[in-house]
Amino acid sequence: MKLELGRIYVNSIRFGDKTAMAGGVLTVCASDLEKLILEDEHIKAVRIELAAPGEKTRITPVKDVIEPRVKAEGPGGEFPGMIAKVDIVGSGRTHVLSGAAVVTCGRIVGFQEGIIDMSGPGADYTPFSKTNNIVLVIEPQEGLSQYEYEAAARNAGFKAAAYLGEAGREAKPDIVEVYETKPLFEGAAEMANLPKVGYVYMLQTQGLLHDTYVYGVDGKKIVPTILYPTEVMDGAIVSGNCVSACDKNTTYHHQNNPIIHDLFDRHGKELNFVGVIITNENVFLADKERSSNWTAKLCAFLGLDAVIISQEGFGNPDTDLIMNCKKIEAQGIKTVIVTDEYAGRDGLSQSLADADPAADAVVTGGNANQIIVLPPMDKIIGMPDYTDKIAGGFAGSLRPDGSIEAEIQVITGATNEIGFNRMTAREY
Secondary structure, eight states, rough: EEEEEEEEOOOEEEEEEOOOOEEEEEEHHHHHHOOOOOOOHTEEEEEEEEEOOTEEEEEEEEEEEEEEEEEESSSSSSBBBTTBBSSSSSSSSEEETTTTTEEEEESSSSSSEEESSSGGGEEEEEEGGGGGEEEEEEETTTTTTTTHHHHHHHHHHHHHHHHHHHGGGSOOOEEEEEEEEHHHHHHHHHTTOOOOEEEEEEEEEEESSSOOETEEEEEGGOOOOOOOOHHHHHHHEEEOOOOOGOOOOOOOHHHHHHHHHHHHHHTTTTEEEEEEEEEEEOSSSHHHHHHHHHHHHHHHTTTOSSSEHHHHHHHSSHHHHHHHHHHHHHTOOOOEEEEEOOOTTTTTTSSSSSSOOOOOOOEEEETTTTTEEEEESEEEEEOTTTTTGTTTBBBBBOOOTTTTEGGGGGBBBTOOSOOOOOOOOOOO
């Protein structure tokens, strides 16, 4: 399967009478976008605001982040099974408004949404301080349940991203990236001298608004299966999560998964990137056993020599991570796990809730319990009054002057477990 991503660089955004993309500037017609969002009877009102890198602006509470795209050539459409038909994506050409992002904002759960600071020390912890953001502050109809509110906000984000993506349909991309994974036996024959490497992609699917969707299907309802990497790159997986902001995989993360991109960079040179095995993170032990058994079985079935395993979330999903790791290692397949840590504010506590000697190659996204002080901002998009209750916050986190003292857990993408963050290691 071969996918072309035509990247159209967005250097700035502004409001105007017509939504269009020209000369690196994305012009957004707020009234047209508002009309589109309000087609959903569950939404009472939406406020559309812009946030650019470097501004003294805070966005909170952040629900999801989505990259605007359009299917320019080939089968399928944006967000299949959600707003487009359930066609197989991952081939043809998709145009990407690279540097722009739709941010959905609303107090859906209250303690597991996040913060994006466009400047200051908090901006160093989130990749979305570097994107030009179109923010949807979504107000639900009275009496709407959290589940209905989440679904309405989720779909509003996808509709907005698809609407904005249309501005790039006829534009000439600044760069075209080509990604291809050939059928299993064909690829193995062509790269017989290279190690066969796969990616085990753990999806947050614990329910109670901890959800991820695959071609529109709630990930709790699937058994582990195989995808072409380009399907993931082309919108087959989207977020429905209201989990801790620091290690949430937003839809933007799924669209731009760096593990997939890095494996493609080495594909045909250092390794044969065979494909992606998606698996879910479950609540009950029997479900964890089933999914990890199937995951290890699929790794062996594909004849893999090595896999990278990433997780989403912490605590309960640590068990899924370690079960996957040790069962795949038991098949004689080398593993590297990608996670983050909750090691306490002093960094001295146990980092993961589970462990095994087989997990001896680990990449960490950082310690989510690290304390940070976020200074006051000139502009707040959304509402900050729930900050003391957010995961990573505490009584008194929101100070009278508007500054926030909290763990970096409150920052969207701070310790992301597919490595899409801005931290690195430093040796003393």
